[in-house]
Amino acid sequence: MAGVSLISSTISPSLPFIISFSLAAIVLVTKKPNISLKIPPLLIAVTLFYLLIISIIIFSYPTLPDSDPYTWLDRTNKFFETKTVDTLVERPLFYYLDYIISVPMGIKPYVAFKYIFPFAPLLALPSLWLVSRRLQNKIQQVAFLLTPMLSASTLLYFTTPIPQSIIMVILVIFFCWLVYADYTQKRIWYYASGALMAAGYLYHESALLLFLAWALITSVTSAKSWYAKIRNNHLAFILAILLILTNIHILYKPTSLIRYWTTTAWAHIGEINLLFPASYINIDGRDVGWGNLTGVTKYYLYYAGPPVLLILFFTVFAIGKIKEYRRFLIDSLRSSPASKVILLSIIIFFSLSEIIPRLLNIAFLPERAWIFTGTFSMYLFISYIFYAKTIGKIASPALSLSLVFLTCISVGAALYINQGKVYSIPSNQLRAANWVKDNLPKNRIMMTTRNGNLLTFHSLSNTVLVDPQIFCADQNGLNSIISKISQVQFSTTDTLPERSPLEELRQYLNTNQKVSIQRVLELAQLSITSEHIPLAIDNVNLHHFLYVFFAKMDDQNLYGARPYFKTDPLNNCNQPTLNKYPNVFEQVYNDDERIIIWAVK
Incomplete structure (x- = not known):
């Protein structure tokens, strides 16, 4: 109940009323369902298959799968302390979901991230079965039940404890409810899918595109019936308008997001790029092209997936060759708003x-x-x-068998790639993080490049991300880079001199008063663990010890094969420049030259 109360207070005080009103409406327009507790053997078998694959994925490595989950884990830990979150901006329902899971079970957020969130795809199985039980045979049912495994990318995203994985579960349920509404012509499932995706926005902003697609189709197809109901139910219409007006603030973030997307898209419009995805710049301005034909092939096999490519090619062929099938699709689009929403969604995301x-x-x-x-x-x-x-026929089993076979290939690819994630956060980095936690002063600041989230959580350190060139620059470049870091990350009213930036930075941290320490922490945007916040703020004589953490990418890290990683200066840095200046940087940890920690004197 505490979690429900938190959600209500954050999103809108009217939320309990909205939910009660919606449930009452559902009860009024639906009949008593015929519920059977008997679980079909096929669904049990598929569920066990999901459990097996997900278990293999999460037990392949001792840490979280990537760096991004650590960012959300850090934010979740802070939410557990404050019980507040920036409404509609920080994907609030993700925090509440973790809170509702962790508190009753008496577990830490990390345990939920590591061992519970990856099993979220199981929540989509009842909705997948709702549709698949209408299919003609078991092989068709299996093919549809394995929808979350169509590509290696999809499966691995599903098992990553981030808001995107939750919205993907909602995506599958949304899709299944639309298909069921299309097949049964029961409008309640159609409206429930729209309400679900509206709530999904509070998990991730991508839900906004789907909800807008649903809302557009709904407004176009239902305009006449709505107008008739408004004329006959003035009181209900007035109450609905008042409900919207009293919660108009909820629309501020979505409209701001639409403006941001539009502005960003307009700013990045460039020339036609027919080399995509071999060569392209992402929205962050980073060159992440896949290089050559081999790279492009890997891109489509990993992100699109062989089953999806087969479906798209088969559909183009069937529409072109089978006139009756083409007419069937057109009739479905004309008669069903659900099929219109699905088609519009395909167009939107295929365009993206x-x-x-x-x-x-x-x-x-x-x-x-x-x-x-x-x-x-x-x-x-x-x-x-x-x-x-x-037309009274059974669809050729070749398509369904091919889909199941190709889906198994995608699962195998996901397991192979997942095994490679062991080397994205290798054991030597985890060992170094534990050494830092046990051997270095608690009031430390670790300067690093890629390892901030790892150090923040596993070493309980305050971290600052720095330019990777700091490890390989010459003396002039080193001074320039560190000076820039000092002025940007730890900016103050007094400009730090370039002649000895690290010494000045250390002196500033060590000598300034309480208010200055607070200002430094705010401006640096340090990742502070809960137990260190009082220590950093309350002790006006606090001394910060500065350290630099260097870790080479593991040779077996799959990211190392990407073209843009090959140009990363850190990957070409065999002998860090900092070793040349022992009077400033003293080595305190060295693991076979692959991980080095320097203390700043």
Whole structure:
């Protein structure tokens, strides 16, 4: 109940009323469901398969799978302390979900991140079964039940404890409810899907695109019936308007987000880029192209997935060759708003993944857009099955068998790539983080490049991210870089002199009063663990010890094969420049020259 209370107070005080009103409406328009507690053997078998694959994934390494989950873990820990979050900006329901899971079970957020969140795809299985039980045979049902495993990228995202994984579960449920509404013509499932995606926005902003697609189709197809109901129910209309006006603040963030996307897209419009994805610049201004034909092949096999590519090619072939199937799709689009929403969603996310990056040179996470495109593409698969059913035939088993086989290939690829994640946060880095926690002063600041999240959590250190060139620059470059870091990360009213920036920085941290220490912590945006916040703020005589953490990328790290990682100066740094200046940087830890920690004298 505490979690529900927190959600209500954060999103809107009217939330309990809105939920009660919605539940009452559902009860009034639906009949008593015929519920059976008997679980079909096929669903049990598929569930066990999910449990096996997810267990293999999460037990392959001792840490969280990537750096990004540590960022959300740090934010979640802070939420547990304050019980507050910036409404609609920080994806609030993700924190509340962890709170609702962790507090009753008496576990720490890290345990939930590591061992509970990865099993979130299981929540989509009832909705997947809702649709698949309408299919013609078991092989078709298996193919549809494995939708969250269509590509290696999709499966690994599902098992990563970040808000994106939760919105992907909601995406699958949203899709299934739309398909079920289309098949049964029960409008309640259609409206429930829209309400679900509206709530999904509080997990991740990508839900806004899907909700807008749903809202657009709904407003166009239901305009006449709504107008008639408004004329006959003035009181209900007035109450609905008042409810919207009293919660208008909820719309501020979505509209701001739409303006941001529009402005960002306009600013990045460039020339036609027919070389995508071999060469392209992402929305962050980073060159992340895949280089050559081999790289492009890996891109589509990993992000799109062989099953999705098969469905798309088969659909194009079937529409071109089978006139009756083409007419069936057109009739479905004319009669069903749910099918219109699905088709519009396919167009939106296929455009984001393939068309817009080429024609407008805007690469707004095209690889993640393939996850959405792939999920909705399953509608094209089952629409062919429904078409065969309407003409009294059984769809050829070749397509379903091929989908199951290719999905198994995607699962195998996901397990292979997941095994490579062992080397993204290798054991020697975890060992070094534990050494830092046990052997260095608690009031330390670790300067690093890629390892901030790891050090923040596993070594309980305050961290500052610095330019990777700091490890390989010459003396002049070193002074210039560190001076820049000092002025940007620890900016003050007094400019730090360039002649000895690290000494000046240390002196500033050691000698200034309480108010200055607070200012430094705010400006540096340090990742402070909960137990260190009082220590850093309350002790006016606190001395900060500065350390530099250097870790070479493991040779077996799969990211190392990407073209943009090969140009990273840190990867080409065999002998860090800092070793040349022992009068300033004293080595306190060295693990076979792959991980080095210097104390700043």
